[in-house]
Amino acid sequence: ATYYRGKIYAWDVVNEAYADGSSGGRRDSNLQRTGNDWIEAAFRAARAADPNAKLCYNDYNTDNWSHAKTQGVYRMVQDFKSRGVPIDCVGFQAHFNSGNPVPSNYHTTLQNFANLGVDVQITELDIEGSGSAQAQQYQGVVQACLSVTRCTGITVWGIRDSDSWRASGTPLLFDGSGNKKAAYTSVLNALNAAEPTGPTSTSTTPTDPTTTTPQNPGGCTATYSEGQKWSDRFNGQVTVSGTNNWVVTVTVTSPQRIIATWNTSATWETANVMTARPNGNGNTFGFTIQHGGNWNWPSLTCRVG
Numbered sequence: 001a002t003y004y005r006g007k008i009y010a011w012d013v014v015n016e017a018y019a020d021g022s023s024g025g026r027r028d029s030n031l032q033r034t035g036n037d038w039i040e041a042a043f044r045a046a047r048a049a050d051p052n053a054k055l056c057y058n059d060y061n062t063d064n065w066s067h068a069k070t071q072g073v074y075r076m077v078q079d080f081k082s083r084g085v086p087i088d089c090v091g092f093q094a095h096f097n098s099g100n101p102v103p104s105n106y107h108t109t110l111q112n113f114a115n116l117g118v119d120v121q122i123t124e125l126d127i128e129g130s131g132s133a134q135a136q137q138y139q140g141v142v143q144a145c146l147s148v149t150r151c152t153g154i155t156v157w158g159i160r161d162s163d164s165w166r167a168s169g170t171p172l173l174f175d176g177s178g179n180k181k182a183a184y185t186s187v188l189n190a191l192n193a194a195e196p197t198g199p200t201s202t203s204t205t206p207t208d209p210t211t212t213t214p215q216n217p218g219g220c221t222a223t224y225s226e227g228q229k230w231s232d233r234f235n236g237q238v239t240v241s242g243t244n245n246w247v248v249t250v251t252v253t254s255p256q257r258i259i260a261t262w263n264t265s266a267t268w269e270t271a272n273v274m275t276a277r278p279n280g281n282g283n284t285f286g287f288t289i290q291h292g293g294n295w296n297w298p299s300l301t302c303r304v305g
Contacts, residue, residue: 225239252274
């Protein structure tokens, strides 16, 4: 964590520490035998090593709100938040099959954790099955996440069924040949049907035109264009003119953080300053900024590399 300090959006600090079954307690392991504070110690150490990254706990079979394991993890997060132990998000692996379908209270689980003041994320989603039954369950998971403001991501645990760790159950969005399945369509439809959650007209979003061209010395110009917005983040795009050998410095204002990039080779001078260079995909690149309540656009400088 110290080595990648300032470059990682989120760390899975502790993974799968709780036991299945009715105990609601932790798994039997060497770490557990060191005492009840090792998870807390790990989170405090992670915060010290990388102060600006999100710190997450991740587990499986924690989807049903009535299950003892779910309640055990919930009590831990509740305790951590009450005592100031640094934890920012909780991941739900979400591996489902006919014996463990998406529970009817799935939204309740996500919302109750979010109400503790943490982000929730679906981190390893796969659902065994086929056809409309599988598609409906995928749709339900997506809709549950979309209905919780602090549900900030869905990661499907693989691409093609043949690549899955449970390939015989055909649990993914694409079949073994890479063809889109009914589940793919149901996920896409659920996403497209979602209401926009970006800023309203009373927000602090800049009222300037959607494109601004700063005056930059050094033989090149970087032009910023505003992209899609969500409740917690927004996209931006930069187009460079004047040279194909450019170096663009993008500076965001705290508490903003750049959490994703595309079409560029990016390095970070600090957590708030990114240096972008061509990566062979042309002179337009983009990024996602987690705004933390600050909707201001980043500042740009451009020079010939």
